[in-house]
Amino acid sequence: MASYMDMVTVLLCMFIVLYAISTVDSDKFEKLQASLATGFGTEAGENVDTATGIVVKPEDIGSTGDLYEATIQNSNVVLAEKEISDLKAIRDSINTGLQSQGLADAVQFQITERGLTVGLIGAETYFSGNSIVLTDKANAILSTIAPVIAGIPNEVSVEGHADPVGSSGVYPTDWELSSGRATQVVRFFVERGGVAQGRAAAVGYGSARPIAGGESSLNRRVDVVVLSKQPDSVRALIPGILAAEQGSGEAVGAVAGAEAGPAAPAPSH
Template identity: 35%
Template sequence: MSAGKAGRGAGPPRRRHHDEDHEEHGAGHERWLVTYADMVTLLMVLFIVMFAMSTVDEKKYAQLKEGLAVGFGREQSILNGASPISNAKGASDPGEASYEMLLAQVPESQRETVTKILQESDRLKNERAQGAARAEVDRLLKVWKRIDKALREQGLRDDVRATIDERGLVVSLVSQHVVFEPDIAELTDRGRRVVDTIAPVLAELTEPIELDGHTNQEPVKPRYFPSDWELSLARAANVLHRLEDSHGIPARRLRATGFGHTKPLVDPARHGSQRVNKRVDILVLSQQPAETRALMGEAYAELRREAGLDGLPVDPAGDGTGSDPAAAGSPIPGTDDSREDQP
């Protein structure tokens, strides 16, 4: 019985200890809320920086605005279900409009800091893209110079025109020396020599290779094909098979496309242009990101200006030999009018 009393007497101290623990947990909970609020603010800044560095996606934006609403615990005008991308008035750029609206969610005391972070991020992103574009152009120039050297050794340099644009290195097999006979998709003997000279350099690369077939702009129906679309595609496929069957370039790296008469290399009004426009373009496709490839044409033009070639015919070799026949003012050498009216 005395033990029972002792047991009952020991109860109250334990209850007081439990109450003290409860108070300590309550104080810790309040400190956690302060830390949580700081963390939400930092995450919001991170989301804005990531958003500014990417393209605007309306679905992702909707998810982001919902997250911001929860983080700040308050409703705002742009969070009522309407899309700021489609409803922004007076904004020509949806990305700019949504950026301004997101920035409006930042506490005013932090907006200047966030703005500076975003501006610096954009500047660094542009510098990286420009540097990457310049490096890619330099690399493609080295590929071209190897092709150029091989063609010169075989006396075939005049059969090829080349440039670098946002797609990559473009090597055009022009018909100045009858690479393709009129209405015919098969390469001539000289045309096969040109492809065989270029192929070993292409075989050492890893990039995809696109073969673009073209006809001239004369409104004459081909004799052996339903239209110039089929003829241009057949010419591209003929070069593709030469690269695959005779030089072992894997089929997975190759693709053929026909453009008919829609993409002339030279102004069709120029004398002798139809021989050159009848061609196949071999494209070494750059694998750089889209923002880098978009700057490659500008980087190539800058390299030409630095080399003092601005205003001269475009030529990746950098020696002014003239790989763009449209730059010259005289008739294209080596052409005549005897069969210009055939595709």
């Protein structure tokens, strides 16, 4: 009797299941069918379930067929454009302050993959001949630049350069002269400008990196470089974006203020 009752119970359950699966929601079934067909690329459908993924045809993914790489590249372009916008805002803020004091002609700006370079062109504007002592005009210019730099999180590299033509004066080589001038600018930023000590560094290149031939004030310079915070993959896109903006094939930075520094004086560094 017990075995017979078990069999009847099992048959009852089977009939209940058969009845349940025999009633099909045709609307839901059609949506499922369209979603599966479109997802496998067999046919187009108006009703596609994209709640848990992205349905993309292979030809729409990219030349390599790699959706991940295409997404990363697009993301890097967006980040590079945002970085350029941020660097331009820093440039404009500094330039506005300098223009209000009539000092914009002593500074050049350039945006590259490294970041924003604020060029303090012409050593005679910022230092006495063959000296690392800042002039009064240099103090006024740096007093305008320092608050802007202090208010941003970027690291700053202050890089001194010397003219390969002439004498380094009381210093053994151009390295001591250029690094001494860079150090004085860093000290001004940290001690008087409110820039955090851990964000600034001084570098002396001597006369190894001239940007003009012969005796030129362009070579006697200190560059304040506001370094980009982005990774290499993003920064590598900056020159191309700038070149496209300028409508040229050269990845030159956006320049504001004076096109060239003051005229070169006699042979002092």
